[in-house]
Amino acid sequence: MSQLEELERLRETALERLRQVSTSEELEAWRIAYFGKKGAVTQALKAIGSLPPEERPEYGRVSNEVKLALQAAYEAKEREVREAELARALQARAVDVTLPGRPPAAGRLHPTTQTLRQIAHIFAQMGFQVYLARDVELDLYNFELLNIPPHHPARDMWDTFYTTREGVLLRTHTSPGQIHAMREHAPEPLRVILPGRCHRYEQVTARSESMFYQVEGLAVGRHITMADLKGTMVNFARQMFGPDRRVRFRCSYFPFTEPSVEVDMDCILCGGKGCRLCKGTGWLEIAGAGMVHPTVLQNGGYDPRVFSGFAFGMGPERIAMLRHRIEDIRYFYTNDLRFLQQF
Numbered sequence: 001m002s003q004l005e006e007l008e009r010l011r012e013t014a015l016e017r018l019r020q021v022s023t024s025e026e027l028e029a030w031r032i033a034y035f036g037k038k039g040a041v042t043q044a045l046k047a048i049g050s051l052p053p054e055e056r057p058e059y060g061r062v063s064n065e066v067k068l069a070l071q072a073a074y075e076a077k078e079r080e081v082r083e084a085e086l087a088r089a090l091q092a093r094a095v096d097v098t099l100p101g102r103p104p105a106a107g108r109l110h111p112t113t114q115t116l117r118q119i120a121h122i123f124a125q126m127g128f129q130v131y132l133a134r135d136v137e138l139d140l141y142n143f144e145l146l147n148i149p150p151h152h153p154a155r156d157m158w159d160t161f162y163t164t165r166e167g168v169l170l171r172t173h174t175s176p177g178q179i180h181a182m183r184e185h186a187p188e189p190l191r192v193i194l195p196g197r198c199h200r201y202e203q204v205t206a207r208s209e210s211m212f213y214q215v216e217g218l219a220v221g222r223h224i225t226m227a228d229l230k231g232t233m234v235n236f237a238r239q240m241f242g243p244d245r246r247v248r249f250r251c252s253y254f255p256f257t258e259p260s261v262e263v264d265m266d267c268i269l270c271g272g273k274g275c276r277l278c279k280g281t282g283w284l285e286i287a288g289a290g291m292v293h294p295t296v297l298q299n300g301g302y303d304p305r306v307f308s309g310f311a312f313g314m315g316p317e318r319i320a321m322l323r324h325r326i327e328d329i330r331y332f333y334t335n336d337l338r339f340l341q342q343f
């Protein structure tokens with residue numbers, strides 16, 4: 001058989017074997033058999049060197065033709081095999097659309113949000129509506145209209161973060177909302193709670209954060225007395241911490257209330273005997289409160305000779321800490337799931 005006839009036979013057998021290939025493994029075996037280092041085509045191309053010079057041009061032309069034809073056939077087969085295998089894989093792993101889906105992991109409400117909602121629920125039963133006010137405030141609302149003029153020593157209790165615009169700051173308490181609410185309602189009576197974020201420029205410790213929540217309450221109307229404030233606070237403590245809670249009121253000072261009180265309840269851990277939680281006193285502070293100062297009533301648009309009111313403020317984190325025996329306020333906003341998932 002001549003060299004050229006051998007090339008033709010090589011082409012035919014190669015094509016015949018390629019036709020029988022149906023998997024990528026078989027295809028790879030075919031590629032190695034013909035185009036591998038010692039493959040038949042590779043060898044045939046090398047053989048040109050051993051031919052007499054006059055036969056070389058014709059042999060070179062035909063062998064190259066065979067090589068190109070087999071390469072083209074290989075590429076076509078490769079596409080065919082890939083598509084067939086994909087079709088088989090899709091059929092084998094068909095999706096059963098009747099299976100129930102995998103539910104996404106549901107999040108949960110932050111302990112502060114849970115506590116805020118509970119507080120709002122308790123006060124709603126006593127007729128208090130929720131009033132939302134802004135976080136960024138004017139000095140005027142955060143201090144001056146609340147009876148804290150510039151250079152008043154009470155400003156030391158509420159150092160805060162200031163913006164680059166003069167007189168604009170992050171509120172240190174929810175109390176500026178009292179002025180907004182009163183000016184919206186005056187001269188009608190009102191009963192609102194004002195939940196929201198507050199900011200203080202102070203050292204972060206286990207008991208104080210630079211950002212925290214507050215819930216403020218405000219009731220203004222005719223003939224509102226200290227007895228209304230006491231009844232409201234006692235009712236709140238008993239609904240939040242249990243029906244047997246005792247509550248006491250201690251004299252205190254706030255620039256925007258007169259008289260002012262601190263609201264304590266008997267310790268939920270020791271019941272008043274004295275323990276670590278209550279620092280041996282038997283009492284836990286839950287809120288600051290008082291009768292709205294006449295100047296503040298006037299700034300809110302009410303005539304203090306006709307109207308009176310009470311206000312109170314509490315920290316939902318502190319309430320949550322007491323209810324769940326949480327020892328460090330910094331847990332609330334460090335986003336540690338080990339903490340958050342417990343609620």
Ligand SMILES: [Zn+2]
Binds near residue numbers: 270
């Ligand atoms: Zn105690």
